Amino acid sequence: MAAVTIRNLSDETHRALKVRAAQHNRSTEAEIRAILEAAVRPESRMRLGAALAEMSRKIGLTNADVEALETVRAAAPAEPLRFE
Numbered sequence: 001m002a003a004v005t006i007r008n009l010s011d012e013t014h015r016a017l018k019v020r021a022a023q024h025n026r027s028t029e030a031e032i033r034a035i036l037e038a039a040v041r042p043e044s045r046m047r048l049g050a051a052l053a054e055m056s057r058k059i060g061l062t063n064a065d066v067e068a069l070e071t072v073r074a075a076a077p078a079e080p081l082r083f084e
Helices: 011-023 028-040 048-059 063-072
Strands: none
Touching (some): 011 028
C-alpha cells in the first residue's frame, strides 16, 4: 500500500485535523485517509458497472438477450493480426 508524506502543514491545520478525527472517533491518520477518499472518490461518481446496467435497462436488454449473445459468440480466441 502506498504511503504519502505531507510537508509544511501548518500547526493550525494539524490541530484542526486532530479535532475532526476525535469528533469522528478515529486517529488523525484515519481521518486524513477518509478526507482524501471522499475528495477523490465521491459517492456521486459514475461507476462503469452501474452505468452499463442503467444503459441495458433503458434499451430493455434482458438476461435472455445476454445468454443468446453468449451462445453465438465464438469460444476460440481471435487470431492476432499479422503485418507481414
